[in-house]
Amino acid sequence: MSDPDQNGGSQSRIKMDNLYRDNILDHYRSPKNFGRIKNPDVASEEVNSLCGDKIGMQIKLKKQSCRDGTLVTSIQDIGFYGEACAISTASASMLTEKVRGMEVGSVKKMTVKDILMLLGIELTPTRLKCALLPLEVLQKAITQSSLIQGQSCCLLEMSKVPLVKKR
Amino acid sequence: MLNVGRIHKDFPIFKRLINGKPIVYLDSTASSLKPQIVIDALCDYYKNYCVNIFRGVYTLSEEATAKYEAARAKIGKFIASNNPSEVIFTRNATESINLVAYAWGRQNIDARSEIISTVMEHHANLVTWQQLALETGAKIKYIDFDNEGYLNLEELRRTITPKTKMVAVTYVSNVLGTINPVDKIVRMVKNINPKIVVLIDAAQAVPHMKVDVEALGCDFFAFSGHKMLGPTGIGILWGKYQLLEKMMPYQLGGEMIKVVTLAKTTFNIPPYKFEAGTPNIAGALGLAAAVEYLSQLNMEQVREHEKILVKYALERFNSLNYIRIYGPKDPEKKGGVIAFNINGIHTHDVAQILNNDNVFIRSGHHCAMPLHTRLGISASCRASFYVYNTQDDIDKLIDSMQKTKRIFK
Numbered sequence: 001m002s003d004p005d006q007n008g009g010s011q012s013r014i015k016m017d018n019l020y021r022d023n024i025l026d027h028y029r030s031p032k033n034f035g036r037i038k039n040p041d042v043a044s045e046e047v048n049s050l051c052g053d054k055i056g057m058q059i060k061l062k063k064q065s066c067r068d069g070t071l072v073t074s075i076q077d078i079g080f081y082g083e084a085c086a087i088s089t090a091s092a093s094m095l096t097e098k099v100r101g102m103e104v105g106s107v108k109k110m111t112v113k114d115i116l117m118l119l120g121i122e123l124t125p126t127r128l129k130c131a132l133l134p135l136e137v138l139q140k141a142i143t144q145s146s147l148i149q150g151q152s153c154c155l156l157e158m159s160k161v162p163l164v165k166k167r
Numbered sequence: 168m169l170n171v172g173r174i175h176k177d178f179p180i181f182k183r184l185i186n187g188k189p190i191v192y193l194d195s196t197a198s199s200l201k202p203q204i205v206i207d208a209l210c211d212y213y214k215n216y217c218v219n220i221f222r223g224v225y226t227l228s229e230e231a232t233a234k235y236e237a238a239r240a241k242i243g244k245f246i247a248s249n250n251p252s253e254v255i256f257t258r259n260a261t262e263s264i265n266l267v268a269y270a271w272g273r274q275n276i277d278a279r280s281e282i283i284s285t286v287m288e289h290h291a292n293l294v295t296w297q298q299l300a301l302e303t304g305a306k307i308k309y310i311d312f313d314n315e316g317y318l319n320l321e322e323l324r325r326t327i328t329p330k331t332k333m334v335a336v337t338y339v340s341n342v343l344g345t346i347n348p349v350d351k352i353v354r355m356v357k358n359i360n361p362k363i364v365v366l367i368d369a370a371q372a373v374p375h376m377k378v379d380v381e382a383l384g385c386d387f388f389a390f391s392g393h394k395m396l397g398p399t400g401i402g403i404l405w406g407k408y409q410l411l412e413k414m415m416p417y418q419l420g421g422e423m424i425k426v427v428t429l430a431k432t433t434f435n436i437p438p439y440k441f442e443a444g445t446p447n448i449a450g451a452l453g454l455a456a457a458v459e460y461l462s463q464l465n466m467e468q469v470r471e472h473e474k475i476l477v478k479y480a481l482e483r484f485n486s487l488n489y490i491r492i493y494g495p496k497d498p499e500k501k502g503g504v505i506a507f508n509i510n511g512i513h514t515h516d517v518a519q520i521l522n523n524d525n526v527f528i529r530s531g532h533h534c535a536m537p538l539h540t541r542l543g544i545s546a547s548c549r550a551s552f553y554v555y556n557t558q559d560d561i562d563k564l565i566d567s568m569q570k571t572k573r574i575f576k
Contacts, residue, residue, distance in 0.1 A: 019519065020574055051515055051531040052545040083545055085513035086575075130515060 019121055020086065027090035032097045037079040044141035048088070048133050050126065055082040055092055057137045061104070073104045080137075085130055087123070092134035094118040104142050110135060169464060169472040171557050177202040177460075178555055191526045191560045196341050196371060196504050196533075196551035198393045201457075205396055208456035212449040219445055221422060235448055238455035239438070245458045246369075246388065247379035248405055255404040255411075255438040256446050260370035261291040263389035263404035264335070266441060267366055268295045270414040271387075272333070275364070278304030281330040285310040285318055286541050287340045290534045292368040292389075296335055306330070311541070316343035316494035320355065327359050334365045338372035342535050342549060343494030344477070344504040346372075353384045364410070370394055374553070375473055375502055377466040380405050392450060396554075397457035401450030404441070411437035418443040461554075469554055473503035476552040480505055480561045487565070489572055493542055503552035506533075509568060512575045514546040520574060524567040526560075 040058035047054050060077035078100055080092045098118060099107050115131050116123070123131055175181050178200050183190065192200060212231070220232040236251070243254040257263045276282065282296050286309050293309075300307040310323045318336075327334075334356050339346050349367055356363050366387040372378055374395035380388050387410075392401040416423050416434055420443040425433040434440050461469065478498040484490050489510045495501040509517055514530035521528055529549040532539050539545060550564055 020516070025575070052536060052539065053513075053515075054545070085515040087515070127515070127519065 019123075019127075021121070024086060024090045024119065024121065027093040028086040031080075031089050031093035033079050033093065033100075034081065035079050036081055037077050040077075040079075042141045042144060044137050044144065045082070046133060046137045046140065048084070048129055050129060051085070053082070053084040053088055053130070053133065055080060055084055055088065055133050055137050057081075057092075057096070057134070057141055059138075059141055061142075075099050075102055075104065075107065075142075078138075080134065084133065087119070087127055088130040088133050091115060091119060091131045092137075095134045095138065099138065107142055108139060110139070168475075169468055169554055171472075171555060174464075174555050177204065179203055179206070181555070185525050188525050191524075191563050193550040193552065193556065193560065193564060194527050194529045195374075195394070195553035195556075196549065197529055198399070199374065199396050199553055200555060201398070202396055202460055204460050205398060205453045205456045208452045209398060209449045212452050217449075220448055231448060234455075235446075235451050238451040241455045242403060242451075242458050243405070245462065246373060246390075246403075246405060247381050249381065250408060252437050253405055253408050253411065255406065255441045256451055257389075257402045257404050257441075258400055258447070259391040259393070259402035260368060260389040261391075261402075263387075263402055264291050264295050264366065264368060266404050266417045267387050267389075267406070268299050270417045270441070271364065271410065272299045272303075274413075274415060275332055276300075276303045276305045279330060280305040280332040281328055282307045283310065283323065283326055283331060283334045283336075284308075285312070285336055287312050287316075287318065287343060287345065287538050288335070288337050288535065289341050289368065289370070290536070291370075292335050292337055292366075293537065296333070305332075309537070310336075312343070312345070315496070316340070316345045317500075318345070318347055318352075320348070320351065323352065324355060324359070327356065327363070329360070331360065331363050334363055335368070336365070337368040337370075338378075339369075339375070339502040339504075340494065340535075340538070341371050341504065342506045342533050342538055342547065344501040344506070345495050346376075346500050346502055349385070350383055357384060371502060371504070374461075376470040386410055392454040392457065395454075395457055396460060397454035398450045401447050401454045403454075406437075408437060411441070414440075416440050416443065420444045422446075464554060472554060473552050474498045476556055476558065476561065477501055477503055477505065479558050480550070480552070480564075483561055483565050487568070490568070493547060503556075504549060505551070506547040506549045508544065508547055509572060509575075512571060514548045516575070517548050517568070517571050520571040521564070521567045524563065524570070526564050526567045528564070 037058045041061040043058045045056035057080045061073050062076035063071055063073050065071050078096045080096055115135055180200050216227045216230045218227045218231050220235045239254050240251045243251045282300055282305055284293055284296050296307055308326050310318055312318050338349050353365050356365055365385045367385045369388050369390045373390040386407050388405040390403055393399040423435050423440050423443040425435050484492055491508045493506040518528055518530035531546050
């Protein structure tokens with residue numbers, strides 16, 4: 001058996017040293033794509049049951065035909081709203097920046113790896129849930145897109161979440 | 168005054184250094200640390216008489232049975248119960264409350280009934296009754312608390328009707344720290360209608376203060392072992408014998424029967440009727456050891472110690488202008504728990520940065536979402552104190568909070 005102090009200790013130190021580095025805090029203080037958008041095609045909201053954080057996303061889709069005649073859907077505009085911690089907010093900010101213009105199929109394939117790469121930090125399992133909440137919301141929205149196109153799927157109760165983040 | 172230096176030596180976890188630094192544990196409201204005497208009790212069982220209870224006539228089983236029953240009596244005495252048959256071993260306070268909701272609730276609650284709970288409850292004492300009401304068609308009403316975190320007793324009085332069957336209320340709030348006047352509440356309810364059953368969620372009371380179930384006059388009293396220096400997976404439901412006797416079993420199987428034929432079963436008497444299957448024997452013995460330890464410290468001293476810590480913490484918190492504290496500000500009416508927010512910083516981020524200094528607090532909704540909604544917030548930070556905490560721990564907490572504020576400036 002290994003010594004828990006050696007393991008847990010040094011591991012959490014590595015993670016902590018860069019967790020709140022400037023680019024994470026910058027995205028938290030002035031998040032990109034924060035706010036609701038006009039005439040969204042799809043939307044989704046999700047809660048982190050551990051802390052009660054809420055994130056909602058609204059997406060405007062664009063259909064284009066490729067040279068070979070196939071029709072692809074991509075993300076034309078995206079906005080997020082809600083109330084969340086620095087990690088979750090920074091993750092949403094970076095993610096929405098990244099997926100703007102991306103084809104929906106590729107967004108569906110994004111995983112935890114992509115999020116960690118965007119954030120550039122390591123996370124403990126509990127905080128990983130914070131970081132992954134925005135991706136979960138985004139993928140839920142675009143997966144449901146065939147079913148609810150043109151409608152809003154906002155959960156009524158959660159739509160009360162203020163547009164302006166509490167500071 | 169408790170001798171915290173000596174107490175520290177009883178808890179092996181304090182020998183642990185993380186990143187070369189000692190730990191500052193401020194989350195005993197979630198679960199307490201465990202003294203060596205409790206760990207020894209578990210080991211003693213598994214090493215020396217790790218056999219099943221009740222069924223065996225051989226020495227080891229007799230030994231284990233005697234210790235298990237002695238544990239029940241000792242834990243009962245700790246809450247001033249003089250009848251061990253009223254002390255039921257469960258997994259935790261949550262299971263104790265669920266037991267009542269199933270075994271008593273399904274016999275006594277119907278579409279014409281009303282249940283009263285409060286907005287400050289832990290989900291264990293709220294979701295349970297909410298779901299029972301949904302299932303049976305009963306009406307559930309919640310008593311609000313005021314801006315200082317005190318329950319509105321007049322509202323309770325007004326809310327009771329001839330249809331009220333159950334009042335389920337917490338002794339001490341696990342977020343606000345409010346020590347509810349449960350004796351007054353029980354008296355008020357019973358004066359209006361002695362048939363109304365009162366359940367007290369005492370998960371945050373039994374570990375921290377002297378309690379007396381007989382004097383209180385409630386019908387059910389639930390608490391957990393792991394919050395009072397005991398092991399996880401063991402808890403207690405205390406109930407009045409006359410009620411327990413009439414109740415249906417909660418789970419079916421071994422030990423809870425008298426006679427079984429293929430056609431029918433006669434059930435055992437309380438408490439065995441509610442302890443189907445092999446129980447958590449080691450857990451019961453561990454909890455008895457915890458009770459022994461706490462009794463030696465003296466529960467009045469434990470309460471005094473926490474009062475001093477809360478008073479000191481409130482003073483230090485009040486000196487910071489960026490902190491918002493929730494719940495009573497009077498240490499006489501507040502248990503050893505302080506819920507707060509640092510303006511503009513998310514609770515997870517606060518707890519994460521404090522963790523870097525080995526200051527362990529809780530962040531989130533603490534299984535009390537309606538309470539947080541009532542406060543107009545989605546989450547809070549929570550620091551809680553127990554027998555092993557010192558003013559120095561609070562100083563470290565404050566230092567770390569100031570560091571957090573600097574990082575998020």
